[in-house]
Amino acid sequence: MKVKEISGSICVVPSIEASAVYAGLTKKKLDVGLIYSKRPTVSAAVFTQNAIKAAPVIYDISLMKSMPDIRAVIVNSGNANACNANGEEAVDVIVSRVAQKLGILKNQVFIASTGVIGEDLPYDKVVSSLDNLVLTLSSNASGFAEAIMTTDTFKKEYALDCSFYGKQFHIGGVAKGAGMIHPNMATMLAFITTDINITHEMLDKALREAVDKSFNRISVDGDTSTNDTVFIMSTNEAPNERIESENEIYRFFTDQLTQLCTKLAKMIVKDGEGATKVAEVVVVGAFSKKDAQLIARSVANSLLVKTAIFGEDPNWGRIIDAVGYSTAYFSINRLKVFIGDTLVFAYGRRVDFDKAAIDSYMKNSEIKILIDLGIGICTYNMWFSDLSYDYVKINAEYHT
Template sequence: MVLIKESSIQKMEKGTIVTPAGFQVSGMHTGVKRKRHDLGLIYCDVPASAAALYTQNIIQAAPLQVTKESIAQEGKLQAVIVNSGNANACTGKQGEADAYIMRQAAADYLSLPEQMVAVSSTGIIGLEMPMDHIIPNIENLHPATHAKDAAAFNESILTTDTCSKSTCHQTLIDGKKVTMAGSAKGSGMIEPNMGTMLAFVTTDAAIEPDMLHLALKEATDKTFNCITVDGDTSTNDMVLTMASGKAANNTLTPEHSDWVNFTELLQQTCEDLAKMIARDGEGATTLIEVEVNGAGSNDEAVKAAKTIVGSSLVKTAVYGADPNWGRIIAAVGRSGVKADAEAIDVSIGTIPLLENSQPLPFSEAEVSDYLKNDDVTIAVNLNVGNGAGRAWGCDLTYDYVRINASYRT
């Protein structure tokens, strides 16, 4: 595999979710969706430390409750059964029963205790699960470690996504190679606090479940919780990570000399997936990154960045290649963060537009041309402190309306 150096982290260009030792996956089409794969399986050949974070929506789908229960037993998992095309959300007692049936069917097939299996679903809310498609096909999932199996799994979790989303990195811990990989889905109903997204992260690092949860929470706050497409948070969203321990490093804790190396590995993996989700926003043509510096704290910087990148007016300005910096500073003003109305700097790309809240001369044509790129950066300095943060989103296009106007049809 070709490795590209990224500080202490190496990106594995041909790595997949099964590159970390111990993991196998499978994906297939069962008929829940019209064409694409819609049923997937992750399997680890040993009990893996597990940690997960869930949507902040108070309406949570049945599979989340089942997964929480599984992880709460021992903090370990060996499998995840996941379907797309139907969210199994707002489906009452029947939906809850169906989620447990999915867990039991996968456990029986893999000869595992049921608490070693997590369940995940994504798709249309409010429809009963087509169990006649799902349950008979679980035994037709044959997890393996080939690239084609990873590609099949990646496809099996998609809904309105236009492409699969995966990444893989490697680093050294205790002098041993530790690998981490991830697969995600997400395109619409995306707002900080995870919606509508699923992300599955595998690693062969040795780490206990509570420490894995600690690291995942920190990484998620800096990545998945810093993206937005449309301001909606769904009912099924989850990021779940499993650690097989097969790299045989000394067990990781914050006191371990390589703890920072591990957390950087996890954050880079999550950031890759988060940016892929933002880039693939429904109908999107541009990935927008907002960098805020000079805030009162890092949290305030992230809050301001999220507000800017989530602004419909900013998003449509980017789509229209309109260098309307007034929409940016207006978003800062309503973000609720500490700011001095006379001291704000704004740049688009490398072109300064505002300094100390005073307009600067610039070429509208030059900024407009820049906004036509696939990747756009907006930089804001609040000049009130040392806080810094980033957020990612996408432009808002006619196609977003078209896709969501016909989502069920």
């Protein structure tokens, strides 16, 4: 079994093509992207848990219930198509026209949007771009990665070449997200392709596990959005025997899918609006997974912890404060906290430590916090960004 990182993203799968154009939804950059599969596919997706959902999300949730053969994905930035007057109309027109231009069925088109909430989507601009989108489809997805960006500062792409006892398959992904990022998904979009031979049911199961261990474990600002979507399609053209159960190759595929999703998720945290550092909180020794998760999320979403990390302050008091209000079960008399490799708190009191060494550690671009509850065997981890002056400046200007 071999796994190798390769350049590219969604178009590492042979039958997948992509394109992008400037349609006038943003000021200057590419803002509409298209993914097209030349072969039938099996697909799966997970969506935002926000009760208020954008029109594309509502449409896609209904679409995915029929286990469709998705052949095309149309995405726009600059407008979330959420909480507006023409959302449903815009989705229907765009999806219908994409299907017409590609010669496929309407229920073979998936749609997503990201951008400003509450404004009508000028879908005529999207429709006018379709001829150019179809004409420029190619095996280069770089333009697509740009077209889905909003406040992102860099494109987020990743791909793997995998071999399972000589049976080769690929996984490629592209994502966007920089703000309104919170566990249970937020303003982020991710599109993943693979050629593994697999049923819809097993692909859906693999995706949900991978998302739970990656995109659902990141936080930038604690806001959950209206548009989050993680979508995967498989062309089923790899030479492996079709995966129909949780066998050895299913486990191998799911592990690699999780690796890809984790890589993309950490890119999102790194690109958090105004972020200067990426931090990971790891909780071990919890009585239950729920307790471990509650504490990890409490620390990752703490504004005081985030600002302390931005200020390069090893403020363990803010960490244990977040542990305390997490509602998780723990005993302070068993609790230990490490920042990097340095023990800073143990069994109810501060520990003497080398201040110069930990001050130097806090200058790193990546920070790790380990919380050992000492009462069980359950663990949970999360990645999060610091909170800087620039975050406030960016979000005073953008309303996404």
